[in-house]
Amino acid sequence: MFYLSRIEHKLRLPPSLLSLPIRDAIHMELEKLFLDKVIANLGLCTCVYDIISIEGGFIFAGDGAPTYTVVFNLIMFRPIMGEIITAKLHSSDADGLRLSLGFFDDIYIPTHHMPNPSHFDPMPGKSNKSVVWFWDFKKEEGLSYPIDSSDEIKFQVQSVSYPPIPVEQPKESKPFAPMLVYGSLDQDGLGPVSWW
Known part of the structure; x- marks a missing residue:
């Protein structure tokens, strides 16, 4: 790392x-x-x-x-592909999770790398983009585990990318990040530490 x-x-x-x-x-x-x-x-x-x-x-x-x-x-x-890292939840939305190490905040877990099966629920009284993710461990028995903002989350690094610097950026777009780390929670032992 x-x-x-x-x-x-x-x-x-x-x-x-x-x-x-x-x-x-x-x-x-x-x-x-x-x-x-x-x-x-x-x-x-x-x-x-x-x-x-x-x-x-x-x-x-x-x-x-x-x-x-x-x-x-x-x-x-610089994380290595396949490395397991523990981070804190920075934010979550319908596109997945954003994690933080404290000194680096551009770690993303996209929806296709969330635990399988999982779903998200909009938080009441918040915008449509504000969601809580749940891992449906045994859905038929009603066992689902939330990903809470107080959780430490273990993820596996899938890729590290260095996007080109944009010449022009629309005002409504999110700030440019010169390094992006993408991870996965879809394996045993990954996800919030409290699950295991």
């Missing part, structure tokens, strides 16, 4: 940071650039782990800031 990724980057260091030790100043700039950002095919940067080398410090003509070539490691969040 978490990886070290080695990156080489040309970094322009603002003159305001030159009073600090060079390693500390570069670390601060790298965190500003990469922390909480998604890099396609690498994942979400959670931390600048260490700086391996710093070279250069050249000041180009017409620029008052030095430019360094920095090699460093980032700790990246």
Whole structure:
């Protein structure tokens, strides 16, 4: 789920940071650039782990800031297909569930990956999109288990995608997510921990 990724980057260091030790100043700039950002095919940067080398410090003509070539490691969040992860319910609707790990909220369980058989019921007094999902364990005996907002939910990662950045986005569309994780609850041991 978490990886070290080695990156080489040309970094322009603002003159305001030159009073600090060079390693500390570069670390601060790298965190500003990469922390909480998604890099396609690498994942979400959670931390600048260490700086391996710093070279250069050249000041180009017409620029008052030095430019360094920095090699460093980032700790990246990128789930593996088939991995089992525990998350909290963020929201649910007729299209499925949205889960959260606290630092990452773009985990989706589509309806075709819900426990089989399952159904949803609109919550009274709420909009039509607000639903509670139920796993119909033994429907003929009336045994069905709800997926509650207080539940910790185990899911299996089905895919991780990095959609292209849209040039234009309609106002009513949901915010753009640079990394999407799709999961499944349709196996034994998956779903809310309280079920098992």
